Amino acid sequence: MSEAIKYAMGEDRIPHSWYNIVADFPTPPPPVLHPGHGGPIGPDDLAPLFPMALIGQEVSTERHIQIPKPVRDIYRMWRPTPLHRARRLEQALGTTARIFYKYEGVSPAGSHKPNTAVAQAFYNKAEGVTKLSTETGAGQWGSSLAFAGALFGLEVKVFMVKVSYQQKPYRRALMETYGATCVASPSNETEAGRAILAAHPESPGSLGMAISEAVEVAAKNADTKYALGSVLNHVLMHQTVIGIEAIEQMEAADAYPDVVIGCAGGGSNFAGLAFPFIGKKLRDKRDVRVIAVEPAACPSLTRGTYAFDFGDTAHMTPLVKMHTLGSEFVPPGFHAGGLRYHGMAPLVSHCKELGLIEARAYHQNPCFEAGVLFARNEGIVPAPESTHAVRAAIDEALKAREEGKSPTILFNLSGHGHFDMQAYTDYFAGKLRDQDYDPKELEASLAHLPKLAAE
Numbered sequence: 413m414s415e416a417i418k419y420a421m422g423e424d425r426i427p428h429s430w431y432n433i434v435a436d437f438p439t440p441p442p443p444v445l446h447p448g449h450g451g452p453i454g455p456d457d458l459a460p461l462f463p464m465a466l467i468g469q470e471v472s473t474e475r476h477i478q479i480p481k482p483v484r485d486i487y488r489m490w491r492p493t494p495l496h497r498a499r500r501l502e503q504a505l506g507t508t509a510r511i512f513y514k515y516e517g518v519s520p521a522g523s524h525k526p527n528t529a530v531a532q533a534f535y536n537k538a539e540g541v542t543k544l545s546t547e548t549g550a551g552q553w554g555s556s557l558a559f560a561g562a563l564f565g566l567e568v569k570v571f572m573v574k575v576s577y578q579q580k581p582y583r584r585a586l587m588e589t590y591g592a593t594c595v596a597s598p599s600n601e602t603e604a605g606r607a608i609l610a611a612h613p614e615s616p617g618s619l620g621m622a623i624s625e626a627v628e629v630a631a632k633n634a635d636t637k638y639a640l641g642s643v644l645n646h647v648l649m650h651q652t653v654i655g656i657e658a659i660e661q662m663e664a665a666d667a668y669p670d671v672v673i674g675c676a677g678g679g680s681n682f683a684g685l686a687f688p689f690i691g692k693k694l695r696d697k698r699d700v701r702v703i704a705v706e707p708a709a710c711p712s713l714t715r716g717t718y719a720f721d722f723g724d725t726a727h728m729t730p731l732v733k734m735h736t737l738g739s740e741f742v743p744p745g746f747h748a749g750g751l752r753y754h755g756m757a758p759l760v761s762h763c764k765e766l767g768l769i770e771a772r773a774y775h776q777n778p779c780f781e782a783g784v785l786f787a788r789n790e791g792i793v794p795a796p797e798s799t800h801a802v803r804a805a806i807d808e809a810l811k812a813r814e815e816g817k818s819p820t821i822l823f824n825l826s827g828h829g830h831f832d833m834q835a836y837t838d839y840f841a842g843k844l845r846d847q848d849y850d851p852k853e854l855e856a857s858l859a860h861l862p863k864l865a866a867e
């Protein structure tokens with residue numbers, strides 16, 4: 413076992429292709445359905461929203477999809493990202509476990525999100541698109557698409573969930589620095605936004621609402637396409653550079669994980685790290701436990717229903733089968749804004765149904781406690797979303813200490829929290845409430861799941 417703390421690789425080790433887990437599933441995932449007639453959706457139905465290359469990737473069953481050279485060249489600005497051994501954290505915990513983390517916060521925007529933002533901007537530009545519209549929760553995705561838009565000369569419009577817009581003003585400033593425009597959602601700029609504001613003038617917003625606004629702008633403007641920061645198959649696939657690099661770096665560390673952990677909002681950073689390992693499990697019978705960690709206030713994987721549902725509040729998106737809290741579910745305004753989505757990526761949901769992954773949910777105070785312990789030992793301040801993965805890694809390490817075992821734990825540190833310091837300030841001031849979701853609201857939201865003849 414090597415003594416190193418950091419496993420860096422040269423730019424030549426950036427993967428040449430993304431990994432598509434669909435090729436290795438023992439049973440195929442359910443189809444995507446048309447929101448109107450309920451039958452399977454075709455490429456033409458998606459064409460107003462996405463470029464054809466991305467629609468092709470969405471339905472692809474090829475195991476490897478080549479990363480275009482211009483995308484790989486931009487990845488070289490920060491990839492490969494480092495793999496760290498958390499030796500100081502291990503010592504602080506007195507654990508017999510070995511803890512590794514893949515650090516995605518070294519990207520220009522501060523998280524894993526540019527891995528797909530750059531790819532999406534590239535394919536849109538290649539098909540003559542000039543404007544992109546999108547949603548953002550905590551602002552990490554909006555900043556990432558703004559950055560990618562700047563590199564490819566695309567205009568970017570971001571609908572930012574209102575509660576995050578108020579909590580994180582510097583994220584908006586960052587998007588504007590990259591040349592994007594950012595409005596608080598729900599806004600008066602779209603029919604969807606106006607309808608929500610008429611019914612709920614004080615709405616804190618949600619990712620589902622912001623998606624409706626961004627999709628509407630793309631659907632109504634021929635020069636604009638929509639970009640999504642998570643959930644969809646192609647988005648998860650773009651993130652697999654994380655896990656592909658991690659497998660090679662773990663080899664350099666002469667180690668292989670017993671447990672792989674990621675926080676899960678829509679599921680993209682979790683899938684990015686975990687899918688290449690799950691692929692090895694499916695192909696080479698290389699066993700590994702995989703844990704998705706979500707917030708207790710928005711627990712789609714642990715408390716949601718596995719059903720066809722809309723991806724947005726205004727019901728403009730196609731229907732996908734996923735673990736969902738219902739598209740009308742509005743989670744309370746906790747600090748991990750990027751985890752406030754009502755559903756889970758269909759591919760992650762499929763993994764859960766196949767028994768390939770576990771899921772657990774945490775309240776925000778124990779997550780911030782873990783984030784602070786991590787920062788005081790490893791130096792990096794995790795994004796509030798990432799603290800969920802840190803919490804689970806620490807809990808696994810503490811369990812190992814109790815059981816006298818020495819597992820190898822690998823987690824994804826999906827981003828830094830430099831724009832989220834108000835959340836840490838509130839945590840230190842004892843102002844964070846550990847809110848559960850409202851069970852009545854969940855019941856009401858689930859009662860409105862679309863009824864399909866096929867189910």
Ligand SMILES: Cc1ncc(COP(=O)(O)O)c(C=O)c1O
Nearest residue numbers: 552642677678679680681750827
């Ligand atoms: C740092 C960070 N981690 C995780 C997430 C959750 O998204 P996903 O589940 O798609 O990785 C976000 C979303 O904004 C984020 O900013």
